[in-house]
Amino acid sequence: MLKIGVLALQGAVREHIAAIEESGAEAVAVKRVEELISLDGLVIPGGESTAMRRLIDKYSFLEPLKEFAQNKPVFGTCAGLILMAKRIQGQDTAHLELIDMTVERNAFGRQVDSFEADLMIHGVGEDFTGVFIRAPFIVEVGPEVEILSKHNDRIVAAKQGHFLCAAFHPELTDDYRLHQFFVKMVQSAKEVVA
């Protein structure tokens, strides 16, 4: 069975684990670098990106995560999407720099502006409830990046090779289609290696 980790330094870990299990893969919480070794893919959950980055640095996760991402699929939601971006608006530095895109943090406003909206996600389906919580959005993407979903002309989900990201929280709904989509990505990546 495929084994997918959820980076568990901080944030909505339990919900992702449940969603991965519902999508037919084994899910484990990852708190230490050595736990990355046995994984076929990794989810970086929502949470506070500044808090997560500090813990990533503190426990020397940055380089091991980049190395892991060279040939294993990674899926980031909300804060996870921010960590995966090559460029962050208003900041000189980014984090894992996996996806060729520029993102803006808290781009829809403060918590009172947080919202739910129905989305169409290419390759996944229609009527997907996007839960946006102090969410970022993708300002622009490079040529290698496939735009999967837009909300009011703003890019909210994208894919580049074996990387997937969403500005919203699929783990807060019981619609597992996006997690199933990621599990398939992990499956094909594993077949290629084999």
Next chain:
Amino acid sequence: MLKTGTERVKRGMAEMQKGGVIMDVVNAEQARIAEAAGAVAVMALERVPSDIRAAGGVARMADPTITEEVLNAVSIPVMAKARIGHIVEARVLEAMGVDYIDESEVLTPADEVFHLLKSDYTVPFVCGARDLGEASRRIAEGASMLRTKGEPGTGNIVEAVRHMRMIQGQIRKVVAMSEDELMTEAKNLGAPFEILLQIKKAGKLPVVNFAAGGIATPADAALMMELGADGVFVGSGIFKSENPEKFARAIVEATTHYQDYKLIAELSKGLGTAMKGIDISTLAHGERMQERGW
């Protein structure tokens, strides 16, 4: 269709804070220190609970200048406290764009009978609870997040432990009960039946439950996580310590790695003196903040 202020959006915001530390701050500088140390949110206050305790008198919502200063200083969520039942303080904080409101017993209650109808607001609320009855009443009123009351501003963890153990034990009991016993349990706890039914079916509270009130060391934070807290609030502990920056970082790491005891030993070295602390039995009933709220 775009919907704001839904139950999922309000509760979801608290879900994102899990495994994290929310720190009390009284100005922009403290807020920046907290953010840099890895806090997942800050609570903007005029005075931390131990100073409120020392000052006496009526404690109210903070001066909006302070809240605004903190809102502008950091990118992490900012919470602020309103008095229990004070509809206007809560509306003012919502209008200012605060990310979460704490309807808090740390401030002097404005209403000694009724809490806020929190489901009426777009902004989410956190409330304190000592047992499952209180927790369920707050959820039914629309609280999107809970925390133990503990005994704020004392640096003494004993009350937070009592409240967390009480709630966890009562949840286990409700889950184990048969459904036909639930109405009497609801009556005994003073809890809405529908909320108990939800807890029974899900096997857990429908909202996140943090620990608060008396956390003074990294080991205290880890203890509360061990007892089942989803995260911790640290009030007076951080900025009343000798080295707030180091202290804040240590609490954050101890919360993430709460079962890594060697690490907690390392983190606890050379932090300087923690808050002196107060023995709860020396507090008269009128001085116990946890007894505020109904």
